[in-house]
Amino acid sequence: MRVPFIKMHGLGNDFIMLDARETPLPGPLENATVKALADRREGIGCDQLILMEPDDTATIRMRIYNSDGAEVEACGNGARAAGMLLGEEATIATAGGMIATRPDASGISVDMGVPRFEWDAIPLAYPMDTERLPLGWGTLEAPLAINVGNPHVVFFVDDADAVPLEALGPQIEMDSVFPERINVNVAEVVERASMRLRVWERGAGLTRACGTGACASAVAAMRRGLVDREVTVHLPGGPLIIAWGDDDRIIMTGGATEAFRGTFAWDDYAG
Incomplete structure (x- = not known):
């Protein structure tokens, strides 16, 4: 199965964005899968992988994985990237708490909480x-x-x-x-x-x-x-x-940029 992705960056901090709001991933995002996708020579390459999922309490749930495969609680640049893809005021549930994004003249404004x-x-x-x-x-x-x-x-x-x-x-x-x-x-x-x-x-x-x-x-x-x-x-x-x-509350404002889109074969990176 081929999985679509969007490559984005916030001031050079780059992300693989996976949108699983409507179509779930073929399998779990295991540590080895994230590391393989994040590899800059044999994978797509990124600092973090961002998984966007449906959520009952927010516009989306955002899960964040560092390039070493570990899941972490928060990512401000990743929140701006997600906010840009959403294109409107949104609430985002993360492991670090609820945040809010909205389009701004300077890019995306993010309420990072207290x-x-x-x-x-x-x-x-x-x-x-x-x-x-x-x-x-x-x-x-x-x-x-x-x-x-x-x-x-x-x-x-x-x-x-x-x-x-x-x-x-x-x-x-x-x-x-x-x-x-x-x-x-x-x-x-x-x-x-x-x-x-x-x-x-x-x-x-x-x-x-x-x-x-x-x-x-x-x-x-x-x-x-x-x-x-x-x-x-x-x-x-x-x-x-x-x-x-x-x-x-902390408000962060800055840009986010879409670099390119593509697909990858799940079985080439899973497990």
């Missing part, structure tokens, strides 16, 4: 101050920990490009203090309305853009009084606008 800062909501292995974790790895230390549907630590640095994130990222991601692993952000505040950001994404590695990372880093900077309540976050793939409202 951030969490409690140690057991991150989660951490044991209680500690999430405003400044008493931890360090190499040149990176005292991050803020936050959950925006998935878990992040945010380090503030003078020069984001100077951080050897390809070496430190996997060390921090896999540290036992983070029982569900962690996304790692290095953020450089340029001015009150502008930041630069690089992200090591758990299960995917260095990425050109990370929507939840932009949300987490912007809110972390706001908590520390470094930026205003609306800020443009500049990632290697392009900018995202993040606003943290008085109602405590």
